[in-house]
Amino acid sequence: MTNQNLAQFKSVFKAENLKITPQRLEVFREMCDSDEHRESEKIYLALRKRNIHVSRATVFRTMDLLYENGFVSRMDIGDGKWRYEHWLDCSHHDHLICIRCGRIVEFFDPEIEKLQEDVCSRFDYQLVRHSHQLFGMCKECAD
Amino acid sequence: MTNQNLAQFKSVFKAENLKITPQRLEVFREMCDSDEHRESEKIYLALRKRNIHVSRATVFRTMDLLYENGFVSRMDIGDGKWRYEHWLDCSHHDHLICIRCGRIVEFFDPEIEKLQEDVCSRFDYQLVRHSHQLFGMCKECAD
DNA sequence: AATATTGTTGAGACTCATTCTCAACAGAAT
DNA sequence: ATTCTGTTGAGAATGAGTCTCAACAATATT
Missing domain, CATH: 3.30.1490.190 (Ferric-uptake regulator, C-terminal dimerisarion domain)
Incomplete structure (x- = not known):
C-alpha cells in the first residue's frame, strides 16, 4: 500500500461520510498488497493469518464498500463467490x-x-x- | 415438444443409461415449450401450476442432466442462480x-x-x- | 465536561439456491 | 420370486452472503 493509495482511500471515504476505522484500513491494505483474485473468505483468512482480527461480516461489508467506491473490481466465475482484485490503476480488463x-x-x-x-x-x-x-x-x- | 425432440431425448438418455421417467419427461417438455431464460425454481413452479408434481430436488437433478447432455444451456448473471434455456437448435449465442x-x-x-x-x-x-x-x-x- | 447522536463492529442467526441423505419405490436381470 | 440398480421425494445440510442487535467509538450538542 503506497502513501498515495492511503491518501486516496482516506479522501474517498471522508467524502462519502464513511469512517476510517482500523478494520477498514486493514482490509484495504490486504487488497492493495496482493494481485490475486480472491473471494472474501480468503481475504478474511489472510488477515487471520497475519493475526489481524476483523470479523467475517466486516470483511464482507468492507469489500462491498471498496467495490462501490471503485477500489476493487469483482468477478463471478459461476461458482457462487465474488472474487475481488484491487483496481488501483483502474485499467479495465x-x-x-x-x-x-x-x-x-x-x-x-x-x-x-x-x-x-x-x-x-x-x-x-x-x-x-x-x-x-x-x-x-x-x-x-x-x- | 416435437416428436423429434422426444426421440432425441430418449435416444440420448438411453445411450447414457439414464432412465426415461415421467418426471424427467415432464421437465424436458417444460423446457422444450418455453423460450424463456428461467431458474430452476421458476421451472418447478411452472410445473406445479400445470398440476404436475415433480419435487424440487428432481427438477434440480434433471436440469443438471439436461445441461450435461446438451439439451439446455445455462447462464449465470451474477445473482447466484442458474438460468436455463432450451438449446434444441444448438446455436451458440x-x-x-x-x-x-x-x-x-x-x-x-x-x-x-x-x-x-x-x-x-x-x-x-x-x-x-x-x-x-x-x-x-x-x-x-x-x- | 457530560450527554446525545450517529456510524461501526462482532457474534451469531438467518436466507436462499443448491446439494445431500436416506428410506421407499420401480423396472430390469437373475 | 428375489436381487440389483437407478430414481424419487421429503427434509436436512451446505455455504456464501446478509441481517440483527447489543456494545462501542467518534463526533456533535448542551
Whole structure:
C-alpha cells in the first residue's frame, strides 16, 4: 500500500461520510498488497493469518464498500463467490481462466470492446458494464 | 415438444443409461415449450401450476442432466442462480441483459467469437467455453 | 465536561439456491 | 420370486452472503 493509495482511500471515504476505522484500513491494505483474485473468505483468512482480527461480516461489508467506491473490481466465475482484485490503476480488463488449475490471466482487447458497443446499439441498448470470461486450458495443464 | 425432440431425448438418455421417467419427461417438455431464460425454481413452479408434481430436488437433478447432455444451456448473471434455456437448435449465442427490467436478448457476433480465439492463442490457452454478458439499459427503460 | 447522536463492529442467526441423505419405490436381470 | 440398480421425494445440510442487535467509538450538542 503506497502513501498515495492511503491518501486516496482516506479522501474517498471522508467524502462519502464513511469512517476510517482500523478494520477498514486493514482490509484495504490486504487488497492493495496482493494481485490475486480472491473471494472474501480468503481475504478474511489472510488477515487471520497475519493475526489481524476483523470479523467475517466486516470483511464482507468492507469489500462491498471498496467495490462501490471503485477500489476493487469483482468477478463471478459461476461458482457462487465474488472474487475481488484491487483496481488501483483502474485499467479495465477481462479474464481468461484455466478450468483445470484455476489460474487467472487478465486480457484486454480494444476490438472486442468496440464490437460490444456495436452489438448494443444494434439492439438499442445502452451498455453499462459487461462480463466476459474465457474458460480454457493453460499450456501447462493441456500437456 | 416435437416428436423429434422426444426421440432425441430418449435416444440420448438411453445411450447414457439414464432412465426415461415421467418426471424427467415432464421437465424436458417444460423446457422444450418455453423460450424463456428461467431458474430452476421458476421451472418447478411452472410445473406445479400445470398440476404436475415433480419435487424440487428432481427438477434440480434433471436440469443438471439436461445441461450435461446438451439439451439446455445455462447462464449465470451474477445473482447466484442458474438460468436455463432450451438449446434444441444448438446455436451458440451470448446475452444482453437490461439492468432495470431484466429483459434478456440473445446476440451472436462472429467477429467477437474469432477475437476470443485470438486472445486465447496469445496466452497459450485452449479455449473451451466462454461467458459473455452485456449489461445495459434497454430502449424502454432508458427513456 | 457530560450527554446525545450517529456510524461501526462482532457474534451469531438467518436466507436462499443448491446439494445431500436416506428410506421407499420401480423396472430390469437373475 | 428375489436381487440389483437407478430414481424419487421429503427434509436436512451446505455455504456464501446478509441481517440483527447489543456494545462501542467518534463526533456533535448542551
